Amino acid sequence: MPDLQTYFRTEHMPTIWCAGCGHGIVLGAVLRAIDRLGLDKDRVAIVSGIGCASRAPGYLDFNTLHTTHGRALAFATGLKMARPELKVVAVVGDGDLAAIGGNHFIHAARRNIDIATVCFNNEIYGMTSGQYSPMTPTTKLATTAPYGNLERNFDLCELAKAAGATFVARGAAYYARTLSGLIEQAIKHKGFSLVEAVSQCPTYYGRRNKLGAGADMLEWQRTHAVTAEKATGLSREEMADRFIIGKLYEAEAPEYGEEYGKLIERLKGGR
Amino acid sequence: MSAEQSRVQLMQGNEACVEGALTAGCRFYAGYPITPSTEIAELMSERLPRLGGKFIQMEDEIGSMAAVIGASLGGLKAMTATSGPGFSLKQENIGFAALTEVPCVIVDVQRVGPSSGQPTSPAQGDVMQARWGTHGDHPAVVLCPWSVRETFDLTVRAFNLAEALRTPVILISDEVVAHMREKVVLPEPSELKVVDRPRPTVPPAAYKPYGPAPGDEGRDDYVPPMADFGSGYRYHVTGLFHGEDGFPTGDGEKSAALLRRINAKVEHRRADIVQVEREALDDAEVVVVAYGSTARSALRAVRDARAQGIKAGLLRLITLWPFADEAVREVAGRAKVLIVPEMNLGQMSREVERAAHGAARVVPVSRVDNELFTPDEILARIREEA
Amino acid sequence: MARVEIRLSGEGGQGVILAGIILAEAAAIFDGKNAIQTQSYGPESRGGASKSEVVVDEGDIDYPEVRRPDILLALTQEACDKYASSLAPGGTLVTDETFVQSPPKVDGQVYSAGITKIAREKLGKEIVANIVALGVLVALTGVVSSEAIERAVLSRVPRGTEDLNRRALQEGFTAGETILHRV
Known part of the structure; x- marks a missing residue:
């Protein structure tokens, strides 16, 4: 077992997260991945936006940047270009990434800039106490969807893939070890990567939708997450409330920062 | 050549x-x-x-x-x-x-x-x-x-x-x-003089990203040294109000100290930051206060006015903010009237009025029809007010 | 020499913007005077009427725009109709007789030269009409020296077209001088 304590700024804990929240498990998975990769703390930057998940960097002993709502990837883009040697990990929530930050998300993916993005997806705006997000499933209740959500939710992984991300995976808090492995691959991958980490918000999503406490929601993850192989054997109806976990896509493509570096070299040569 | x-x-x-x-x-x-x-x-x-x-x-x-x-x-x-x-x-x-x-x-x-x-x-x-x-x-x-x-x-x-x-x-x-x-x-x-941000000189363990540099302790307007991300100083940056250690704080006193300091660090250096240009102000009775391209029309108007024997002058604002209170106050103390032409409906003229504090009359002049002021328009106002 | 205001007008594609820049560079860089060039942007810069303005002064230039041009070049009838009345009293209007059939009456000198015709027929390239125009303008007004305008033209035009543009300028000088001798 790695000593994760060394990665925490323990003097700034406990976290703001509620009892039963899945974010601590997801954050643990991020740190285990970093630990396995043996990264130098000075060479890691954790960038976040606004929301419950985005408070994570404050607890971590790296170069940490807690930005404005939705803009984590845009700040991260500038930082990564200025400091290509840094491993830049963006820690964001589903509202942060898919709603207000949607534009930065698809364009960071399109550029294939080397940023590993971990989206803590609890399907709700937790920090502001339970409004629906672009990841809230249709019909679910939220403070701004008192009659049930009329909107359709995103498939974040498909969106990332379509936008040009070169590593896409989904994990869940319940399957923390698998999740950590996926995050490890994402950080190692050169290019833009997304790991959607299905988390749970018992306080503002679970309670309102009668999904039970944190443990019940984890149990739901256990029984509703399927691997891609298993999913192929399931009918559409059977898949309706299930979700696929595992690596979903990987490709090689020129990485933006590296291409920019090549441009600088080429111009030095006078061409 | x-x-x-x-x-x-x-x-x-x-x-x-x-x-x-x-x-x-x-x-x-x-x-x-x-x-x-x-x-x-x-x-x-x-x-x-x-x-x-x-x-x-x-x-x-x-x-x-x-x-x-x-x-x-x-x-x-x-x-x-x-x-x-x-x-x-x-x-x-x-x-x-x-x-x-x-x-x-x-x-x-x-x-x-x-x-x-x-x-x-x-x-x-x-x-x-x-x-x-x-x-x-x-x-x-x-x-x-x-x-x-x-x-x-x-x-x-x-x-x-x-x-x-x-x-x-x-x-x-x-x-x-x-x-x-x-x-x-x-x-x-x-x-040219090129300035670089102050960077920390203390070892990382002693670094407070929003604390004073050695020697600045006790100042309420200090500029904290800034480490580059990735340079060995691991610290936290947040848009939440934060303490000297960079971490969010709900403490009212710490919040107030931060807000006051980031304002004071500019306010207390006002004298170095604020720049104006003075043209023909020594005996000027009608002073045009202008900035940007409008000031070019104003300068022509002032020159033409002088050629006609009118005691006109120009105070050009180079630094808009912090506002040149002192320069305006000084000019207002000697002039009869301050004419403020702007390509808006009157924005800085209110600041001029505030700084003049009644010592001279302030006349805003607006132009918002997509065109730069002509010198003649401003000259006409100078003649009216002279 | 005191402040001189020049307005070059025509339609999009005739190169009046570039001509203005070259004229300003001739004055500022090669004649050692002060110069400012401005132009209209936006929809006006795409097709339709186009203008480029230059202020030349031995002293400093305060107001940067042209109010009443001392020198007005009109390469089209439309531009001529639009701007002729803005000419400063006693100013100089130069029109391209290829397109301007009826130069208006103005309080000043009016000269007509076959600017585009010269470019087309003597140089085989209508695109250098703007350079011909500069030659005509400089010969007629002396607003910049002929050396300065030649150096400014050569430093601005694409590599490989220097000879063509030098000849265009020369044809312009000749046309301008011919007019002066005729007058």
Whole structure:
């Protein structure tokens, strides 16, 4: 077992997260991945936006940047270009990434800039106490969807893939070890990567939708997450409330920062 | 051709801005195309990679402001340029830079607004937005050039002030100054002072990202040393109110101390930051207070008035914010009337009135029909008031 | 020489913007005077009327724009109709007789030269009409020296077209001088 304590700024804990929240498990998975990769703390930057998940960097002993709502990837883009040697990990929530930050998300993916993005997806705006997000499933209740959500939710992984991300995976808090492995691959991958980490918000999503406490929601993850192989054997109806976990896509493509570096070299040569 | 002659160029204001930025050490630009600032982005995309710097055209104005702050945290001098609609979009992150004390330069080439307005026509309607555009109490340093050469000089100065004060600095130009081509001889880099942000000298374990440098303890207006991300000083940056250690705090006293300090660090250096130019003021009874391209029309009007025997003068505001209270007060004490022509419905004229405090009458003059003031219009007002 | 205001007008594609820049560079860089060039942007810069303005002064230039041009070049009838009345009293209006059939009456000198015709027929390239125009303008007004305008033209035009542009300028000088001798 790695000593994760060394990665925490323990003097700034406990976290703001509620009892039963899945974010601590997801954050643990991020740190285990970093630990396995043996990264130098000075060479890691954790960038976040606004929301419950985005408070994570404050607890971590790296170069940490807690930005404005939705803009984590845009700040991260500038930082990564200025400091290509840094491993830049963006820690964001589903509202942060898919709603207000949607534009930065698809364009960071399109550029294939080397940023590993971990989206803590609890399907709700937790920090502001339970409004629906672009990841809230249709019909679910939220403070701004008192009659049930009329909107359709995103498939974040498909969106990332379509936008040009070169590593896409989904994990869940319940399957923390698998999740950590996926995050490890994402950080190692050169290019833009997304790991959607299905988390749970018992306080503002679970309670309102009668999904039970944190443990019940984890149990739901256990029984509703399927691997891609298993999913192929399931009918559409059977898949309706299930979700696929595992690596979903990987490709090689020129990485933006590296291409920019090549441009600088080429111009030095006078061409 | 003499050495001097070989350095003479005919250059656009926007080009001079790029030259100034590069001379000041700018090595990162993020932007989004918008008239009438686009030439800055175009030229940066060509020049920066040749200097080992980086240019990126972001997906929107908000993202370009964010990328600039990210790059500055990485240690690069960074800037963006925009015009009214984009300037509006950048405001939230300008506030982030002010609170987190990340140096950066924002160029706003003013066009007629609000909204899409008149994209290719000059205006001066953003001067209050440059002061109060982002929410909350925050410092503002805003410089306003009236010529191509001054666009170069003030861009250098914008970087120097941003770095020295660890704060966003705004260069507010207008369509006339940005697009006209004017004869310039740019200074040699060796003739210029280039300032870099204070960086920590203490070992990482002793580093407080928002604490005073050794020797600054006890000051309420200190500029904390700033470490580059990745340089071994692991620290936290947040747009939440934070203590000297950089971590969020709900403590009222600490919050107040932070807010007061980021304002005081500009306010207490007012004398160094505020620049004005005085023309024919010694015995002036009618003084035109103007800035940007309007001041060029005003200068012509003042010269013509003098030729007609009218005791007219010009006070030109080079630094718009902090406001030149002292200079206005001094002029108001001696003049009968202050005429304030602006290509807006009267924005800075209120500041002039506040600073004059009744010592002289203040006459706002507006022009908002897409055109620069003609000297004759201002001359007519001078004659009326003389 | 005191302040001189010049307005070059025509339609999009005739190269009046570039001509203005060259004229300003001739004055500022090669004649050692002060110069400012401005132009209209936006929809006006795409097709339709186009204008480029230059202020030349031995002293410093405060107000940067042209109010009443001392020298007005009109390459089209439309531009001529639009701007002729703005000419300063006693100023000089130069029109391209290829397109301007009826130069208006103005308080000043009016000269007509076959600018585009010369470019087309003597140089085989209509695109150099703007350079011919500069030659005509300089010969008629002396607003910049002929050496300065030649150096400014050569430093601005694309590599490989120097000879063509030098000849265009020369044809312009000749046309301008011919007019002066005729007068």
